[in-house]
Amino acid sequence: MNPRQVEIFGTCSLLNKKPFMQNKITIIAVIVIILSLGIISAIVYKQRATIIDSSLKAGQAIIEFFPLGESKKPTWSSTSTKDGLSPSSDNTNTGFDNSNMFNKPAWEKITNLPIVGASVLNLSQASNTAIYLEKETGNIFMLKNGVGEPIRISNVTILEVFDVYFGLNKNKNIGAIVRFPKDNQLESILLTIDLGKQSNSTTSDSLPIITKQALKTSIIAYTVSPKKDQVLYLEDLGNRVAVYVTDFSFKNSQIIKVLPFKDWLISWPEENTAVFQTKTNSQSVGSLYYLNLKNKSFRRVGNGILGFTVNANPDVKKIVYSVSTGNSFDFIYRELASGKSNTFTPKTLPEKCLWFDSQALVCAVAERLPKATYPDDWYKGKLSFKDNLWIYYGESGKSSRLYDLVGENSNLDLLPQARDGLNNFYFTDKTTGILYRLNGGRIFEP
Secondary structure (H helix, E strand, O other): OOHHHHHHHHHHHHHOHHHHHHHHHHHHHHHHHHHHHHHHHHHHHHHHHHHHHHHHHHHHHHHHHOHHHOOOOOOOOOOOOOOOOOOOOOOOOOOOOOHHHHHOOOEEEOOOOOEEEEEEEEEOOEEEEEEEEEOOOOOEEEEHHHOOOOEEOOOOOOOOOOEEEEEEOOOOOEEEEEEEEEOOEEEEEEEEEEEEEEOOOOOOOOOEEEEEEEOOOOEEEEEEOOOOOEEEEEEEOOOOEEEEEEEOOOOOOEEEEEEOOOOEEEEEEEOOEEEEEEOOOOOOEEEEEEEEOOOOOEEEEEEEEEOOOEEEOOOOOEEEEEEEOOOOEEEEEEEOOOOOEEEOOOOOOHHHEEEOOOOEEEEEEEOOOOOOOOOHHHHOOOOOOOEEEEEEEOOOOEEEEEEOOHHHOOOOOEEEEEEOOOOOEEEEEOOOOOEEEEOHHHOOOO
């Protein structure tokens, strides 16, 4: 054996008593650390399992709340399901929960009793609210956000209401101009409904406070602005008529024009333009005028057309109109600036249409159009239609059926009432006065 090796090993044996104790302590420490890590790993694993289990339960709850991952608020795309809808994760905030639109039918009966008139108002925290007056009682009802059951908001009894015009005053209270026959003439009252204040009623139904204001009996016609915040009315001056604009308080009337002829049909489709039509029939020609509410100019747009009834679009640059042709009529779209026109088929009367946008219309269209004198016989009730719903495209002249009512055994002769911001269209049946709605979420795609 190498003496050097003996020396070395011999020296180690003499010096290793203390290091041996140190090594023993180190080994024990390592064992303790390993055991600690094992215990910690077991605890973490158990916690992780608990977290995973909780996450799975939460995930299952989400799946149950949103079946098949559908969004609560519907959006539509070019790829439709059978009902005209496609679920999407791209939610759009419309200001209210419209998840129940998935459950709405495309065509819906709103009332069981006849109504006189309907409109749509954008109330505070209740946009797209439908409002109407019940003919039998004269009471006013609304559907907040256009959903749910109708809510009665008045108990003012007005029998034999002729017509009604709805809007909002500067305080965002509902205004209702109600006309009714009395002493062989039409009288008007303004009802102001404050939804923020309740009457001191002893009944369980606490209704809003309503104030009444009598309006001039010399007022012979009304129309409401597109924003529903102003009224244009005609006052009979004998052999002339004065045109006024006011708000829904009727305290700030401004005279716009005095016209030498007073037998007008009026509408207000564009903020600065009111539309005036002369009353006509199949044997007389009609005229169309635009009143500029800014510069007060009054210009003739169309003239010399038999059976001329007109429906102007929201920017008043395009119109649809009817022309009497013996025992029928034509239904024509016209761009006023260019003179471009298209004759639509199938034909319907312009007053049976609501504009979808600046160049497309949704119309009630007879399944079969009998030979008759138009529009006279229809207005006089000598005939009625069995309508379906169609959409017409002005620029192309094309049309497409939207909804088949006749196939559902409906015998509805529809009059348009209003359209809301969700592309829901309200109609009444000319025969019964019942209110219906075409639910746009089930029909249209953006």
